[in-house]
Amino acid sequence: MGIDALISLWQDTAEDLVVPEPKPATQREFDVAIIGAGFSGLWTAYYLKKMDPAIRLAIFESQQVGFGASGRNGGWVSGLLPMSLGELEKMFSRSAAIEMYRQSFATIDEIEHVVRAEQIDCGFHRGGTLNGATNAVQAKRVRDEIEEARRFGLGEEHHRLISSDEMRARLNVPNLVLASYTPHCAVVHPLRLVRGLAKAVLNLGVEIFENSHVDKIRPRQIRTANHGCRAEIIVRATEGYTAQIADHRRLLAPLYSYMVATAPLSAEQIARLNWKNRETYHDARNMIIYSQLTADNRIAFGGRGAPYHFASRVKPDFDTNARIHDKIIRSMNSVFPVSTEVAVTHRWGGPLGVPRNWQPSVNYDKRSGLASLGGYVGDGVAAANLAARTLAHLIREDDHDLTRLAWVNHPSRNWEIEPLRFVGINGLIKLSESIDKHERRTGKPDRIRETVLKTFLG
Ligand SMILES: Cc1cc2nc3c(=O)[nH]c(=O)nc-3n(C[C@H](O)[C@H](O)[C@H](O)COP(=O)(O)OP(=O)(O)OC[C@H]3O[C@@H](n4cnc5c(N)ncnc54)[C@H](O)[C@@H]3O)c2cc1C
CATH class of the missing domain: 3.50.50.60 (FAD/NAD(P)-binding domain)
Structure with missing residues (x-):
């Protein structure tokens, strides 16, 4: 190095x-x-x-x-x-x-x-842009995004799932279970x-x-x-x-x-x-x-x-x-x-x-x-x-x-005024990290923490 x-x-x-x-x-x-x-x-x-x-x-x-x-x-x-x-x-x-x-x-x-x-x-x-998913929870997120695009009338030309062959032909990222392209x-x-x-x-x-x-x-x-x-x-x-x-x-x-x-x-x-x-x-x-x-x-x-x-x-x-x-x-x-x-x-x-x-x-x-x-x-x-x-x-x-x-x-x-802002924002950052860890480890969503995250981001 x-x-x-x-x-x-x-x-x-x-x-x-x-x-x-x-x-x-x-x-x-x-x-x-x-x-x-x-x-x-x-x-x-x-x-x-x-x-x-x-x-x-x-x-x-x-x-x-x-x-x-x-x-x-x-x-x-x-x-x-x-x-x-x-x-x-x-x-x-x-x-x-x-x-x-x-x-x-x-x-x-x-x-x-x-x-x-x-x-x-x-x-x-x-x-x-390519968006990859390395576990089942991420794959659901990628699928949901595409479904949402369709619900709003945005077709394949705007955002679509791509096959693993197409993904590899564009960019070789290991361990992907799904990918999308816009x-x-x-x-x-x-x-x-x-x-x-x-x-x-x-x-x-x-x-x-x-x-x-x-x-x-x-x-x-x-x-x-x-x-x-x-x-x-x-x-x-x-x-x-x-x-x-x-x-x-x-x-x-x-x-x-x-x-x-x-x-x-x-x-x-x-x-x-x-x-x-x-x-x-x-x-x-x-x-x-x-x-x-x-x-x-x-x-x-x-x-x-x-x-x-x-x-x-x-x-x-x-x-x-x-x-x-x-x-x-x-x-x-x-x-x-x-x-x-x-x-x-x-x-x-x-x-x-x-x-x-x-x-x-x-x-x-x-x-x-x-x-x-x-x-x-x-x-x-x-x-x-x-x-x-x-x-x-x-x-x-x-x-x-x-x-x-x-x-x-x-x-x-x-x-919010301090120290609430400090505690709140850093809490959200930690929460996001821990959800990612949970998803990586178990391949499953962490519903409770996700709900807390969504509530505070809303
Ligand atoms: C590491 C990093 C990676 C990012 N990657 C992406 C990306 O890939 N794609 C994307 O879309 N966005 C990205 N972003 C966000 C994106 O860069 C910003 O949203 C965008 O550049 C904001 O532009 P701006 O002009 O509003 O603010 P800034 O570029 O921050 O400009 C604000 C300017 O105001 C000046 N200023 C501040 N206060 C005062 C003052 N009181 N008096 C005079 N001057 C002042 C500052 O010196 C600064 O130059 C990234 C941000 C970071 C930090």
Whole structure:
């Protein structure tokens, strides 16, 4: 094994794509001020500026463009939303659920279109997603998902079970009892996409102010460490970091996701995996794992399950976690035995934003001029584009399909106060892990614990 770097693979392989000199903030008045230069903030700027080139628009970023989850994620541009069709139906209606998914699937085309139009070199490739099951309980979960798709009128072309022959022809994962495939997913190098997008918005005339941490948000006014700024509309696009802002401490809980990447596999190792079309791969365990084959033939593999930090703290120290990284490596080795033959070269992680109701939302209050988007629960790469387009149309007061989507102005209630939040979230994480263990050991569902989990996630 080689010595692995505690920075992301993406940071290590995007040095040629530099964002041209964002300025220090001098100007004090804008039509729209956006807080956060991740996918949510940048896509919002992109669409607003495309719709109205004269709009005066600035982005304030604590650190650098792509510093947050947008520059560190697993690179899945997935049309599958963090909330299922059934959950959406329960909360809104059948037609609202179908429309959310229809728009989410179309978002992959939209991102591909912009990547091509703006010539963003981010390795965009649409290979779809494979979901595997390694025991009977997981197999039931995979089947249920497909049945649910059918109940909502989504046919084989959207999501289907695949035979073991087809699975092996796409990707060789040992011990699978069942698998499904959806074409609605692409892979990208996320930091290259976020930097390419920043370049595109700068070219459109958006101002980006890096190293400008916003510590207070008020209607038509934000305050950074050095000065204030006025704007008719203020967009908060701060996801996993939201709890750091005054008066926003209980909106989104920061949960950490961690990743590792291997050295490039040889042609012979790729051939053994049979991974020709770079499908993303996950399985149906409760504690999510996710993987992609990068454009330079590395396995990038991630997992959730890290502990939540008391009082929603977010610190650079938390970006790596030896215990969780080792666990992720063990998972990777069992899913892809070939990974034991190559060095792990990178380990990293970061916070993502989770609302109390586990549903992302897009919010705009015309009277106060305050807007926000996010809470993607770890599925924000594509969703941030859809949310940003939705928000841009809301701000422009367009009568548009997107402004009628169910997630518009559907904010969650606040998280519990501490120590309840700490006990509750970490309890749920432990519960998910123990259910997976039980399923692995017995091949049977753990109904009691599953009911508890569902009750608290609801
Ligand atoms: C390890 C990991 C893997 C993931 N994998 C996937 C995946 O494969 N597919 C997927 O769909 N999703 C994935 N996600 C989630 C996805 O990356 C996020 O949902 C998405 O990037 C959120 O984008 P964002 O712009 O809303 O937030 P971020 O990218 O987090 O951006 C927020 C920005 O706001 C800045 N900021 C915060 N507070 C302030 C402030 N007060 N003042 C100024 N600036 C501020 C931050 O510095 C940051 O740059 C993953 C997340 C992680 C951490």
